[in-house]
Amino acid sequence: MYIDRLERYWIYAVAGTLGVFSAALLASVFIFGVTLPSPVGRVDPMQLDSTEFATPGLRSMGDNQYTLHVVAKMWQFDLGQAKGKPAEIHIPKGAEVTFVVTSKDVTHGFYIEHHDMNMMLLPGQIAREKATFKKPGTYHIICHEYCGSGHQNMIATIIVDA
Numbered sequence: 240m241y242i243d244r245l246e247r248y249w250i251y252a253v254a255g256t257l258g259v260f261s262a263a264l265l266a267s268v269f270i271f272g273v274t275l276p277s278p279v280g281r282v283d284p285m286q287l288d289s290t291e292f293a294t295p296g297l298r299s300m301g302d303n304q305y306t307l308h309v310v311a312k313m314w315q316f317d318l319g320q321a322k323g324k325p326a327e328i329h330i331p332k333g334a335e336v337t338f339v340v341t342s343k344d345v346t347h348g349f350y351i352e353h354h355d356m357n358m359m360l361l362p363g364q365i366a367r368e369k370a371t372f373k374k375p376g377t378y379h380i381i382c383h384e385y386c387g388s389g390h391q392n393m394i395a396t397i398i399v400d401a
């Protein structure tokens with residue numbers, strides 16, 4: 240079979256590119272351990288009252304370590320705040336917070352300003368991630384997955400005290 244010289248070069252170039260990409264993919268999985276995020280647990284979104292999400296809020300877990308359970312629902316984050324009060328928590332400077340979050344209804348987002356925190360919240364799945372707040376200030380938790388007509392108001396606040 241005759242293959243033109245230029246065409247042959249292109250075949251080599253494409254095969255070489257695929258080879259490099261495949262090697263990078265295999266190296267990232269088997270050498271660097273990169274995996275897709277997976278849910279850390281499952282929960283029935285209709286039965287949250289009988290789970291660890293029955294009483295959302297901040298719990299002290301020891302030396303400046305906290306767990307914050309959050310339930311996302313149209314269109315607010317429930318951090319355990321009293322009815323009619325803003326979704327807001329105070330933590331001391333340097334606090335390490337483990338966020339344990341789920342959604343009660345539709346897909347929501349969980350993004351924290353100025354932090355490496357970006358989770359997708361799917362009803363029925365638990366998302367868990369840690370963040371340390373070294374600088375005092377106000378940090379917003381923002382829903383960045385469009386979730387309906389009140390989406391733009393879906394925001395909560397973490398205040399790191401000095």
Ligand SMILES: [Cu+2]
Binds near residue numbers: 314383390393
């Ligand atoms: Cu939302």
